[in-house]
Amino acid sequence: MNLIELVREAGVVGAGGAGFPTHVKLAARVDTVLANGAECEPLLYSDQFVMESHAGEIVDGLRHVMRQTGATRGLICVKEKYHDAVARFEKLIAAEKGMELFLLGNFYPSGDEQVLVYETTGRIVPEAGIPLNVGVVVQNVATLANIARAAKGEAVTDKIITVGGEIKNPGVHRVPLGASLAGIIAGCGGPLVDDFALLLNGPMMGRLADPEKEVVTKTTAGFFILPKANPHVARLSRPLAADIRLSRGACEQCRYCTDLCPRSLNGHALEPHAIMRVINEQREPEASTVLNAFLCCECGVCDLFACPIALSPRRFFRDFKRSLSGRGIRFTPENKELKADIYREVRRVPKDKLTRRLALSKYEIKPAYHGTRWDMPAVNLPLSMHLGAPALPLVEAGDKVKRGQKIASIPEGKLGAAVHASIDGTVTKVNGYIRIEK
Numbered sequence: 394m395n396l397i398e399l400v401r402e403a404g405v406v407g408a409g410g411a412g413f414p415t416h417v418k419l420a421a422r423v424d425t426v427l428a429n430g431a432e433c434e435p436l437l438y439s440d441q442f443v444m445e446s447h448a449g450e451i452v453d454g455l456r457h458v459m460r461q462t463g464a465t466r467g468l469i470c471v472k473e474k475y476h477d478a479v480a481r482f483e484k485l486i487a488a489e490k491g492m493e494l495f496l497l498g499n500f501y502p503s504g505d506e507q508v509l510v511y512e513t514t515g516r517i518v519p520e521a522g523i524p525l526n527v528g529v530v531v532q533n534v535a536t537l538a539n540i541a542r543a544a545k546g547e548a549v550t551d552k553i554i555t556v557g558g559e560i561k562n563p564g565v566h567r568v569p570l571g572a573s574l575a576g577i578i579a580g581c582g583g584p585l586v587d588d589f590a591l592l593l594n595g596p597m598m599g600r601l602a603d604p605e606k607e608v609v610t611k612t613t614a615g616f617f618i619l620p621k622a623n624p625h626v627a628r629l630s631r632p633l634a635a636d637i638r639l640s641r642g643a644c645e646q647c648r649y650c651t652d653l654c655p656r657s658l659n660g661h662a663l664e665p666h667a668i669m670r671v672i673n674e675q676r677e678p679e680a681s682t683v684l685n686a687f688l689c690c691e692c693g694v695c696d697l698f699a700c701p702i703a704l705s706p707r708r709f710f711r712d713f714k715r716s717l718s719g720r721g722i723r724f725t726p727e728n729k730e731l732k733a734d735i736y737r738e739v740r741r742v743p744k745d746k747l748t749r750r751l752a753l754s755k756y757e758i759k760p761a762y763h764g765t766r767w768d769m770p771a772v773n774l775p776l777s778m779h780l781g782a783p784a785l786p787l788v789e790a791g792d793k794v795k796r797g798q799k800i801a802s803i804p805e806g807k808l809g810a811a812v813h814a815s816i817d818g819t820v821t822k823v824n825g826y827i828r829i830e831k
Contacts, residue, residue: 435753548811594616
């Protein structure tokens with residue numbers, strides 16, 4: 394099999410974002426491949442440890458992707474402050490043709506694909522476009538490590554995640570896919586507070602979740618135990634109706650949300666303050682204001698950093714997108730030249746300041762890395778851990794399976810990703826997920 398087939402068979406998806414099936418990206422022809430090691434979300438350290446512990450596999454994966462896509466340039470994008478990772482990469486790529494390091498500042502959202510493309514190449518991804526439109530493929534560093542393993546015939550069965558916050562033993566752990574978050578909490582000694590909320594993934598683009606119902610998937614970066622009284626938990630818990638009432642009574646049209654918006658700074662026609670004006674004045678919006686909601690990447694800069702009173706244009710954009718998509722309405726890009734804002738560089742959001750604004754600085758402590766794979770008694774593997782159609786089960790209750798065995802496949806002619814057993818055991822249930830017990 395060629396690389397695309399091996400990656401498809403291994404079930405590799407984007408490990409740092411929405412889970413786009415990687416084999417589809419590899420079919421493109423580009424001139425540049427970016428290895429995304431920015432990990433810009435506060436509190437997360439998973440990719441940092443992947444880079445420090447699996448740098449060789451990342452370089453192997455980058456080499457495979459460059460060869461497959463025809464790229465002549467491969468940039469490993471890592472924050473300058475990650476000294477150990479930088480030192481490892483410098484040694485590994487010294488003799489690699491076309492590979493180089495690109496050192497990033499400590500700002501948010503440096504790991505956003507479109508921000509990263511502009512930082513490294515000076516190219517602006519078109520509105521509603523993707524990096525492929527400007528000859529670039531972006532792969533998360535953990536995805537590249539998975540590609541290197543897929544080239545050797547190894548399927549995706551594990552995930553390195555950060556576990557932090559108010560928990561007895563915070564750390565970065567390698568756990569099997571499908572592992573219960575409640576089980577991981579117990580394995581880390583349990584929470585330090587009785588009344589807590591669980592923040593899944595980072596505080597900027599993550600969400601509150603029920604540990605009894607959630608499991609580790611291919612896109613899980615980590616989770617954090619926070620006191621329910623934490624201001625950030627209160628913000629994330631606020632219903633949309635309350636946001637609307639607050640906006641109508643408090644928004645002062647300062648424009649900070651637009652001035653600091655990463656998409657706006659990249660030249661896109663996204664103006665968060667305009668959507669706030671529509672909500673505040675309770676009037677029919679201009680068509681462009683509504684459709685421009687699709688340009689929002691929901692990074693959270695507008696509500697969690699820019700707004701002095703924590704109003705949320707992002708939530709309004711999200712609601713608009715959901716409503717418009719349900720009616721089959723999409724954004725139609727114009728063929729126009731885009732120019733980055735002249736103040737772009739001075740309006741980057743410093744990550745340290747962002748963490749303080751979120752009232753989470755006490756949890757921004759580099760935890761210990763535990764590279765030994767966790768042994769879990771059971772896993773629940775969702776059939777949808779990726780963008781696209783859910784995988785189709787290849788097993789049924791009572792079947793014996795081995796770790797790495799394919800247990801669900803991509804539907805014919807659909808976008809999707811295969812699912813593999815993450816532990817040895819017996820299939821006990823198939824219902825939107827596949828449960829395996831040792």
